[in-house]
Amino acid sequence: MADIKGPGCITEIFFTTDHVKLSELVLRIYWDNEEVPSVEAPVGMFFANGFDEHKHAVQSAVILALPRNAYSSYWQMPFKSHARITLTHEGTEDISCIAYRVMYQLYKIPEETMYFHVVYNRGMTCFDKPTYTILEGIEGEGCYVGTYLAWNALNSDWYME
Template identity: 35%
Template sequence: MGGFQGGLGSLSLLSDAESRSISAENPTGARGGGAKAPTPESPHPSHRLGEGWKVRPAINIAPGETVVLADIEGPAIINHIWITLRETGLRDCVIRLYWDNEKTPSVESPIADFFANAHGLRYNVNSIPVNVNPSGGFNSYWQMPFRKRCRIEVENQHWNELRGFFYQFDYSLTEVPDDAAYFHAQWRRSITTRENPEHVILDGVKGQGHYIGTALSWTQMSDGWWGEGEVKFYLDGDGKYPTICGTGTEDYFGGAWCFGETYSAPYLGYPLWTRDEDDVPKHGLYRWHVLDPIRFKEDLKVTVQALGWWADKTFQPLTDEIDSVAFWYQTEPHAAFPDLPGPEGRWPRTKRDWGGS
């Protein structure tokens, strides 16, 4: 058996795959390459113990610095990613993944959003492919195969040094089947308008693949119900009308009747709802298409509408701010992503930004 295994039923099966892991203690992932940082001098926490005793568990990233966290020769499969960092970097640190020497990233997102944490906040997510555990342990179990090379970068776009950035990438050196597609993730932001109350989650995808998930950050401009809009999937040449159309935002995320409370489940969740007198309402949601991937052969576009209610019980177009990360697999090459806004274009909004008092 190769490295493509999953579920408890396959754990007893032998495999020729070789397990490797990259962290600050073993930055190359080499066999026997861990815990080799030089013996520290006082007053380092491990100076009494010496080499091999948690000398370099994390790194610091200077303002504006881009660090290559992993550079792996394939064929291989990334099985698990774990990261934790200070809260100042949740929206100001950008993670990028490149497959097989490509020039543009297949994954580009603020770090917290990649792990379904919205609005630069840190909170628990209890799903199967993504877990965020106390106090800010970010875990991804999306399987990421590649054939030639994987490069993982993090850029610190914060104005201060980011101290104490921890990471670990667990992967298998193994053959990759011909029909295995490449993992992609893309962040986008919209401020919807009365004239066009719609956020584009994903567009411009060309080639064959399948859509596997949505992480959504929703900031309300005003009070009231905000989730009446539908999520739509335009597949393989669809024009004005989509092939797949849901019945409402809360329905797409597995809830009903305006939610009423938060929840976090294996494949979908609404783990964040915040509201106080000093801020506007904010929501964080996720939906993983693990058992129901959206297949496409030529192209894909995904949108969500921003709709509430007028007093006369007709739909009200909303002017809300919506951020999203789309997750999908596809054949390469992929289309270049839209330019990622700078940190000021990603910072969470507050009542002051909307002109509230």
């Protein structure tokens, strides 16, 4: 999706597709030639839409999601030398349309600037273990900015109250 030589800052990512299952599309962002991505999440989760066939609108300072598959991220994502964004289709159905735009500005980034990271986890709860840990094993300095949580039933005969 993007291969940017910096320094600079990604200011917007716009994404749309006709593919219903956003959970099958994985977004990865790598900073400064790292081998392991700092962002790795299904597209729907990244844009606060984790329910595939059931899209919902989101209007916040950093995420805009329109129910007909139009998504924008306004997170500021600085990088010191290089940014690379990839999109991988991990499903089996053909996709006829994907469109995107990555907006960025090139400028010097202060040495103490923090990098943007996304942690995606998936787990199950049950009567024996009714809790779900949001963050675990995070190390280093940073600024926690929030959580998007999508809780799905794995059985179609069960509904949540």
